[in-house]
Amino acid sequence: MPTDSALGAPLPVSRPHGRPGHEVIYRHTAVVRITHWVNVVVISLLLMSGLQIFNAYPRLHWGSYGADADHAWLEMTALNPDSKHPTGVLRLGGHRLVTTGLLGVSRGADGSPTRRGFPKWATLPSDQDLATGRRWHFFLAWVFVINGLIYLAFGLFNRHFRRDLAPTGEQLKPRSILRDIVDHIRLKHPVGEDAKRYNVLQKLTYLAVIFVILPLMVATGLTMSPGIDAAAPWLLSLFGGRPSARSIHFITANLIVLFVIVHVVEVFIAGVFNEVRSMITGRYTIRTEPHA
């Protein structure tokens, strides 16, 4: 295993797998691969236990306080909760969307339509159980933070961030960003030397997720703890109050889901076998020349 393994560093033992026009490079270090798969499991379960916690009070407020009588900018509720066929709705600002079966009202433990924010299949545990959802969430949060710190430490230590994720000056020129956007829209993927490094949209997205979205997730999560609020009141001021922090936590969770969807779609477009293998073994095959 090469110690200076990088996106662009070919394996010294690189064999082109008997396929002409292809080259195998060592793309992901062991730490990146392990922390990635830990994140796959932990973030999925954090999301689901988070939705369980959200369901205990499926309304979001902005500001320093927010309860039943106060204005909610987002709400999942039932229009006629006591009827046999309640209507589930999502209220967002001034808009109302009927979401029966998905949000507001979905099948409960006994199979009958029940008032609940997110449906059973999306929450952990599946039935309404705030205490267990919290236990899962806080356990996973510790695993997530420790895993993230390991990743960050190694990323700084082995220059993963600077080498693989920091865009080059050339990449940041408006023209090359524009070309990258067009390439993405046309689902065109780079070959040869360009395939050995991340493109600029990829780099900026990964940097935003690693250094903005995920830390924001942790910070807003911490701000919902009254103990942490007493210890670090400045964090609460930063987010403008606990209900605001809860709202940002929810929005950020949605951004992570959006990222994962795009990420997985791109993996399929770019070649799912090669991409998944590279995140398991580290080895990634690139085409050295475009298809004729």
Add this chain to the structure above:
Amino acid sequence: MNRSRVSRRGLIGAGVAGVGGLMLAGCDRLSASPSFQSFIGGAEDLTFSSQRLLLAGQPLAREYKASQISPIFKSNGTSMPGGDAYKALLDGGFADWRLVVEGLVNRPTRFSLADLKRMPSRTQITRHDCVEGWSAIGGWTGVPLGHLLRTVGVSPRARYVVFQCADDLDNSLDGSGQYYESIDLFDAFHPQTIMAYAMNGQPLAPPHGAPLRLRVERQLGYKHAKYVMRIQLVDRVDTIKGGKGGYWEDRGYEWYGGI
């Protein structure tokens, strides 16, 4: 795109879906297992220790301006305790009510509401955070619990303060649903931990715990016992009721409500 690539893709897709389904079913089964619950509950100990470290200097919870008070402070749990005993106390303006402070104390004492109001008081406008996720801001006036405890003299053996309440959230016949809570001495002697008899300048109303409730800022709402009748100093809580140190704790919630 050749055929084998497509089937490989299908295989991976099916694999992901299968693993996802198994994971969900597995997680629900794990959730039902007491030993697994206790394993993931271990993280709560880590949270508790970390927060105690961060709160070692006993910082105050944020206090708000009067203009930031919630127009309507949500009443959760019991809004009016059942039973004739409480009704009689309420009808008499709590003149006959006495707060019993007992257990591991040097001088077990019964305090009237007037006794408590004659003691030094503290007024604080703080945020009440419910475990469900909502928050409300209210102003509270009461006697610091630390002052009350110093008045009766706490035995060196005491570790916890237990609050026995007048409300029976389960409407149980045998009293097993009687609300109670407990905190340790670290929180009991915090300057913002008060036994409140007034809210927003008015005598505490029944929905908010009349005549006396605990305010233990820096912890979640279920720790703030309402309708407090009796305060016990004890060395352990596992011999009381369900053994977990509180009504909601006996029903699965964590004893430490700082997160």
